[in-house]
Amino acid sequence: MEGFTTLTVADVEYDTDESALITFAEHLPFRHGQHLVLRREIEGEEVRRSYSLCSRAPNGALRIGVKRVPEGLMSTWLTREVRPGDQIEALAPSGNFTHEPATDSVERHMMIAAGSGITPIFSVMATVLAERHDAEVDLLYINRASNSTMLIDDLEDLRDAHLGRVRITYAFTRESGDAALLSGRPDRNRLEELITAGLIRADVDHAWLCGPLALVEDARAALIHHGMPSERVHFELFGTDGRAKRSVTSEARSATVVASGRATLHGRESGFEVHEGESILDAVRRVRPDTPFSCQAGVCSTCQARLLCGEIEMQVNYGLTESEIARGLVLTCQSHATGADDIVVDFDV
Ligand code: FES
Structure with missing residues (x-):
């Protein structure tokens, strides 16, 4: 699926005083352990958050569990205000916290x-x-x-x-x-x-x-x-205790360009420039606002891409396995240019 799709809330179950289980009417393909990235404009601000699916069966209805966090715009909306019939945008379910059960032995x-x-x-x-x-x-x-x-x-x-x-x-x-x-x-x-x-x-x-x-x-x-x-x-x-490097705001961005590159997303290639201190994700988002991301903390893997050329360093990585890194995948929200060569990344992986 390309980009965001609209989901309709079918049911809201208040699980505890501070949490809710929200079921959507639509059926999107997913694997156990995956999460949904939700996007909504709240109080004039675009908010994106990832919520893990907690569906009752392998092919059950699309359901997320949300616990309210203090001052959390999205979690407060989802646990206090959302009602059946409300709509919200979501990326296709993603994530690697999943596996194929063995067929030849008791697990x-x-x-x-x-x-x-x-x-x-x-x-x-x-x-x-x-x-x-x-x-x-x-x-x-x-x-x-x-x-x-x-x-x-x-x-x-x-x-x-x-x-x-x-x-x-x-x-x-x-x-x-x-x-x-x-x-x-x-x-x-x-x-x-x-x-x-x-x-x-x-x-x-x-x-x-x-x-x-x-x-x-x-x-x-x-x-x-x-x-x-x-x-x-x-x-x-669910969080990195502040160890991840956050994105640089446009006001704080250095004017110094340290690298340039090309990014492929949804089959289209765009050129970008990386300013001093900013991540590859931030650099790509300036020219491709449709670039997928959520946590910006190296956890959810929504921003992953394959590095085809150039040198980068990841600040933290809690989302990719060693074999995925060996296959060239990087978390662009945590990637910073370290070499002189152009950086070429492919988000269509
Ligand atoms: S946006 Fe979540 S790992 Fe990069």
């Missing part, structure tokens, strides 16, 4: 989700359980408190529908639970204790992590330390 999965990180995890979980009738899933689901726990009814329905194959452990950071181990901040030491207690399993075929950067980094390190191959520890981030 065991360990999933760790924090807060709204449950949304893509739920989608992966529903799919592996539906597609493989012998798949097993352990989920550790961390929230501030029980009343901020998203998708709890859907998770319990999933557990009931797949009795004996789903184990869910709830942990709370600001609420005392049955076990001290499941209360408080899940730092690296606590994660090690949870592995020792068997509540996090490192002897599985795949691990899936989604939440804030510190938790994902700690959980990933702990699982790898306990023998999981790194390529089987899949992760998706």
Whole structure:
């Protein structure tokens, strides 16, 4: 699909006091674990945000889960104001937090989700359980408190529908639970204790992590330390704790041009100039406002392109795998020119 398409809200379910599950009327092809980039003008400003799909079945209705963030224009609109019949623009579902379940062996999965990180995890979980009738899933689901726990009814329905194959452990950071181990901040030491207690399993075929950067980094390190191959520890981030380099505003942009190049998008090539300090995405967007992007933090991969010529350096990369980088893919929102050659990028990958 080229560019944005219009989606119509079919249903809004208020999941907790601060979150909503929004189902769209249209059916777009997607894979479990992928996300939608939504675009809307709010208070005179174009706002783009990515929300993970949390559809109930591999080919279920297109549904996203949204948790309100303080002063978040899009999340406030989606969790307080949106109504069935409202329309919003969206890019085609995208993202790499997904995989093909094996057909020749039983798959065991360990999933760790924090807060709204449950949304893509739920989608992966529903799919592996539906597609493989012998798949097993352990989920550790961390929230501030029980009343901020998203998708709890859907998770319990999933557990009931797949009795004996789903184990869910709830942990709370600001609420005392049955076990001290499941209360408080899940730092690296606590994660090690949870592995020792068997509540996090490192002897599985795949691990899936989604939440804030510190938790994902700690959980990933702990699982790898306990023998999981790194390529089987899949992760998706909801934020980078400010480590990503943000775009340079037009007022702050240096007048010095440090590189030039060509970008192909939707089959059309455009020339661009890169000013000192700005990303390739910012440079391309000046001549091609239709360039896809969302988080501008190196997480969502919406801005990915193939680098065909030139030298760049990525400030951070939380969205591309090593094999994708080896195939020449770059996150243009984090890419900065480092060489003298022209930069040639292809967004039609
Ligand atoms: S816009 Fe999200 S990774 Fe670049």
